[in-house]
Amino acid sequence: MKTALIVYCSPAGSTRHVAQVIGDRLEEEAVTVHRLDLAITKDPSRYVGLLKTAGADACLFVGSPVYRDMAIPPVMAFLEDLPEGIGCPAVPFITWGGASSGIALWQMGKALESKGCTLAGAAKVLGVHSMMWPSDNPVGQGHPDADDDRQIGRLIDRLTKTPADTLSFEVLDYQPAAVGAEGKKKLEQPWTIIPKTVDEEKCTQCAICKQVCPVGAVTLDPGPVFSDRCFDCFNCVRECPEDAIVPAVPLEKIDANIRKRVAKFDERPYTQIF
Ligand SMILES: Cc1cc2nc3c(=O)[nH]c(=O)nc-3n(C[C@H](O)[C@H](O)[C@H](O)COP(=O)(O)O)c2cc1C
Secondary structure (H helix, E strand, C coil), rough: CCCCEEEEECCCCCHHHHHHHHHHHHHHHCCCCEEEEEECCCCHHHHHHHCCCCCCCCEEEEEEEEEEEECCCHHHHHHHHHCCCCCCEEEEEECCCCCCCCCCCHHHHHHHHHCCCCCCEEEEEECCCCCCCCCCCCCCCCCCCCHHHHHHHHHHHHHHHHHCEEEEEHHHHCCCHHHHHHHHCCCCCCCCCEEEEECCCCCCCCCHHHHHHHHHHEEEEEEEECCCCCCCCCCHHHHHCCEEEEECHHHHHHHHHHHHHHHHHCCCCCCCCC
8 A cells, every 4th residue: 555545524523533543553554645635625636636646555544423323424535436336345333322332334335336345444432432422431431542552453453464355244244143134224314403593692703613614504694594405413512511402302312312222222342344
């Protein structure tokens, strides 16, 4: 591998951390790394051109957090917009909050396979659950940690130091049948979000909600208005200094539901390299 493109979206930072570790380790192995944060770069086509030019010497890394068992819409939109037959080796990676990693890796793998990519490797990495920021003990607290980073390092070692290997995309279908089937059913349903209201007494129109939205879904009129690009990352709710953005489901109830799902799935291992 001579060139790598690392594409990701990371509303709360864990997926960005993994992307950073991947990029830093690749650079240690003298790979030329291009990093593409989908929240910043709106037109990825120039970067995708790099992959075409580098051909088999290039590798595409694509990272997403898991939301409701799936990869998030900006990442899937990037994959769907890739040119047909791009055909490079690829490494999807996800971070998940310890409830269920669902079918996100499988879903990303399917999209990559449909563009003619081969699977060089993949990673599932535990991250602190990004819906649980008010809690003193969020699920996944402290993750990704040093051991997670070491596992990512081992993946990069394998990708750069041993002859290129191709995995079957089937390895990404790792969930028990019932969990996998439930996740795949969700793909047929519209993306759901928890509606939010704005407490106009509290809102000072400071525009932080607009700045922290990774997909430009917030406009001010004069308080925040959310477009249908919103995919429910909760950055606006989390970062509002006045707590003026109020989700229809209280955060305590969301917290309790997540903990129930953690107990129900009891998914292991937390971090896994393929
Ligand atoms: C709306 C929403 C839905 C989520 N759904 C799941 C889920 O189904 N399973 C899970 O384990 N974690 C879930 N999480 C937690 C994230 O996957 C996890 O915290 C991830 O590391 C966040 O990545 P980021 O920090 O790059 O944004 C969800 C978080 C949000 C905000």
